[in-house]
Amino acid sequence: MPIALFRIDDRLIHGQVVVGWGQPLGLGFIVLVDDEVASSEWEQELYRMGVPPEMSVQFSTVNEAAAHLAELQKRPEAGILLVGDIGTMGRLVKQADGRIRAVNVGGVHHSPGRVQRLRFVFLTPAEEQGLRDIAAQGVDVSAQDVPSARPVPLGELLASTTGT
Amino acid sequence: MNTVTDTDTATDVAPATVRAIVAGHGSFASGIISAVEQITGKGASFLAMSNTGLCLDDIQHTLARALDDSGAHVIFTDLPAGSCTMAVRRMIRARPGVLLVTGINLSTLLDFAMQDSVEPVVAVNAALERGRASMAIYGA
Numbered sequence: 001m002p003i004a005l006f007r008i009d010d011r012l013i014h015g016q017v018v019v020g021w022g023q024p025l026g027l028g029f030i031v032l033v034d035d036e037v038a039s040s041e042w043e044q045e046l047y048r049m050g051v052p053p054e055m056s057v058q059f060s061t062v063n064e065a066a067a068h069l070a071e072l073q074k075r076p077e078a079g080i081l082l083v084g085d086i087g088t089m090g091r092l093v094k095q096a097d098g099r100i101r102a103v104n105v106g107g108v109h110h111s112p113g114r115v116q117r118l119r120f121v122f123l124t125p126a127e128e129q130g131l132r133d134i135a136a137q138g139v140d141v142s143a144q145d146v147p148s149a150r151p152v153p154l155g156e157l158l159a160s161t162t163g164t
Numbered sequence: 165m166n167t168v169t170d171t172d173t174a175t176d177v178a179p180a181t182v183r184a185i186v187a188g189h190g191s192f193a194s195g196i197i198s199a200v201e202q203i204t205g206k207g208a209s210f211l212a213m214s215n216t217g218l219c220l221d222d223i224q225h226t227l228a229r230a231l232d233d234s235g236a237h238v239i240f241t242d243l244p245a246g247s248c249t250m251a252v253r254r255m256i257r258a259r260p261g262v263l264l265v266t267g268i269n270l271s272t273l274l275d276f277a278m279q280d281s282v283e284p285v286v287a288v289n290a291a292l293e294r295g296r297a298s299m300a301i302y303g304a
Contacts, residue, residue, distance in 0.1 A: 010219045014247040015189060046253055050245035109219035119217070 002073045003031070005080045008089050009106040012037075012082055013047045013057065016106070020146045021080060022055060028077025030057045033065040033092060034084055062088060066095035073099065086123075086130040093134050103134055105143040105157070117160045118152060120145045128158055166211045167194060168230045182234040183284070184276065186268075187213040187227060187252070188242030199270055206277040211236065215247050223251040231255075231262065237284045240273065241266045263288050271298035 004025050009017065012032060021027065030051060037043045038061045051057050060068070065081065072079065083089045086108065093100050107120050114122035121143050123131070135141045135154050142151035152160070166182060186193040193212035201207025211230055215223050227239065227248070239256075241249040241264065249266045256262045265272065265288050272295030279287040 011247040011250070012220070013245060014250060015243045015245055018245040019243070042257075046250060049253075050250060052245070107219075109217060109222065111219060111222075 004078045007104045007106045029079040031081040102140040183209045184238035185211045186240045187248035240268045
């Protein structure tokens with residue numbers, strides 16, 4: 001089964017992922033792609049304890065995830081691949097040989113220099129360009145925090161100034 | 165009600181009576197504290213914090229400042245996998261003596277509210293047991 005969701009979410013593993021998406025997708029595994037977390041046993045333990053027993057979590061660097069993507073997509077259960085920022089997803093998409101068809105912007109929260117585009121998406125100009133670059137590789141980019149929400153296409157996301 | 169956000173100066177909102185911070189999704193914290201206030205009149209023992217609109221770093225900084233300004237030693241959160249829980253677990257590595265209780269319900273918080281003359285570790289253990297024991301199914 002292909003990975004059901006390639007998600008950018010600065011909270012990484014949290015309630016929206018484990019419960020909000022995890023239950024409707026019947027999620028069996030999470031791949032957390034973050035070079036820093038992949039090198040820290042303590043961080044990995046923190047995230048491992050945040051997932052329910054029926055779900056497994058594995059930690060990868062961008063290079064490892066790209067190298068094992070085909071294999072991950074052949075796993076029998078549904079999975080989510082999570083990254084914490086747009087730059088990381090951009091690096092992964094570049095190395096993925098077209099295996100990533102869609103990217104979900106699930107949560108990029110307020111920080112200095114970012115402009116609010118949706119209630120859960122704030123972007124710097126560089127991050128906006130990062131999303132355009134991902135889309136330019138034939139990837140469908142949309143913003144959606146929970147499964148019941150409408151996916152907001154990239155063009156609409158970048159044009160949005162309402163923050164709703 | 166006491167609340168804290170990433171833009172508050174917590175010393176303005178945290179009275180000396182605060183014993184614990186309640187952090188969670190949406191209006192969980194303010195809602196459950198309002199219930200404690202309605203039942204016991206002890207809502208001022210708690211400081212509410214929501215994760216809405218905050219990234220993990222902001223949640224962590226806001227909680228750290230709330231702990232420092234209030235002098236509380238206990239943090240209650242709503243969900244084991246939630247971002248507030250993750251932020252607290254990361255933060256308390258450097259804060260021995262701070263206790264995290266996650267997955268709470270109203271009975272947990274009521275019990276803690278009423279035990280205001282015992283050590284925090286005693287109060288949270290008793291509150292945890294009370295919260296667990298309060299859940300039941302009828303009509304099955």
